[in-house]
Amino acid sequence: MDVRLPIGVGVTxxxxxxxxxxxxxxxxxxWRWFAAASGRAVCGAAIKADGYGLGARAVRDRLAAAGCRDFFVATWDEAVALGPLADGLSLSVLHGLRDEDVPRALAGPARPVLNSAQMVARWKASGARRACDVMIDTGMNRLGLTPEEARSGLLDGLDIDTLLSHLACADEPGHPMNEQQLFTFRSVKAAVPARRYSLANSAGVCLGQRYAFGLTRPGLGLYGGVPAPGADGQLHPVVRPHAQAIQIRIVPQGATVGYGATFTAAAATRVAILNLGYADGYLRAFGEGRGRALIDGLACPVLGRVSMDLVAIDITEAPAVAEGDWIEIDYDLSSASAATGLSQYELLTSLGRRYQRCWI
Incomplete structure (x- = not known):
């Protein structure tokens, strides 16, 4: 049980x-685990979606202090929100370059990742005299130039820092598409000169160093997710949600809890009502006992449905819990994903803005 919040550096x-x-x-x-697993390749960090919900600036600063030099965001709004780029750091904007992005792209050191022939033409027409990155679609059919476009001469004249692609099935080590994409990327690499080449995300790093090339781009695994079997038991949880108990009550035998009356107490049950719900990213999938709180190592299940702002947990076996106490929510990404059917990415990025965020 986390009754009182410890106050210390970075915590108020x-x-x-x-x-x-x-x-x-x-x-x-x-990050250091991924850096070691990347072998000779440099290990960067994906900090898009506001650092997967943790706060992109805070994540960047901590990883930069640890030695990370290459960072990736999705949009120019995210790049601008990071503020000035310190000397020695590199920032790439994965979603590329729309017409309205050109002024911001020219105003700062972040590099656009060019994903289409139109973006290539736009960057050339902008008069930029510095490096860009280029995405190649090796089979995911999401963003990127086709291999044929990349080899056509379209990229002639560009100063390409990083040529990259993205794996579709790296979380399934035996999937044949991994080898297909690796083969395709190697063929484009042989034809398109760049300072660096990058294929592996978190799960891609777990496929082995053949996929690492010169730069890896872990994301999910940095934040405690398990991206692929190779990372089982290797990574540490980073995010621990807590909620205060608003009320403690005894639910009589035969009474129900929550919307739909889906839980009926088989015996008198001591219940804590927590200030937490699906508006905070604790989604309805955690209801009906699939979610749980942790009190002094004791797992206390969620009772009934998760409401917008409230959730009930069974604290019958935790008699010391009182109104106002802070209670940790079990949010191990891998096991929570298995219990709810939500992806680990959803679990991280859906946590709402009503939380106070505390680095410890």
Whole structure:
């Protein structure tokens, strides 16, 4: 049970009845694991979606202090929100270059990742005299130039820092598409000169160093997710949600809890009502006992449905819990994904803005 919030460096007494504790040491340890697994390749970090919900600036600063130099965001809004780019750091904008992005792309050091012939033409027409990145579609059919476009001469005259692609099935080590994409990327690499080449995301790093090339781009695994079987037991949880108990009540035998009356107490049950719900990213999939809180190592199941702002947990076996106490929510990404059917990415990025975020 987490009755009182410890106050220390980077942590202040909470105003919100919700908080997220982020473990700086775990984040850095996870990045170092990927750096070691990347072999000779440089290990970067995907910090898009506001650092997968943790706060992109805070993640960047901690990983930069640990030695990370290459960062990736999705959009120019995300790039601008990061503020100035410190000397020695590299930032790439994965979604490329729309017409309205050109002024911001020219104003700062972040590199656009060019994904289409139109983007290539736009970058050339902008008069930019510095490097860009280029995405090649090796089979995912999402963003990127086709291999034929890449080899056609379209890229002639560009100063390409990083030529990259993205794996579709890296979380399934035996999937034949992994080898197909690797073969295709190698063929384009032989034809298109660039300073660096990059194919592997978190799961791609787990496929082995043949996929690493010169630069890897872990994302999910940095934040405690398990991207592929090769990372089982190797990564540390980074995110720990907590909620305050608003009320403690006894639900009589035969009474029900929550919308739809889906839970009926088989015996008198001591229940804590927590200030937490699907508006905070604790989604309805956690209801009906699939979610749980952790109190002094005891797993306390969710009772009934998750509401917009409230959830009930069974604290019959935790008699010391009182109104106002802080209670940790079990949010191990791999096991929560298995229990709810939600992806680990959804679990991370759906956590709402009502939490106070505390780095410890």
């Amino acid at each position: 007494a909470p105003v919100s009845p919700l908080r997220l504790d982020f473990d700086s040491a775990a984040l850095v340890a996870n």
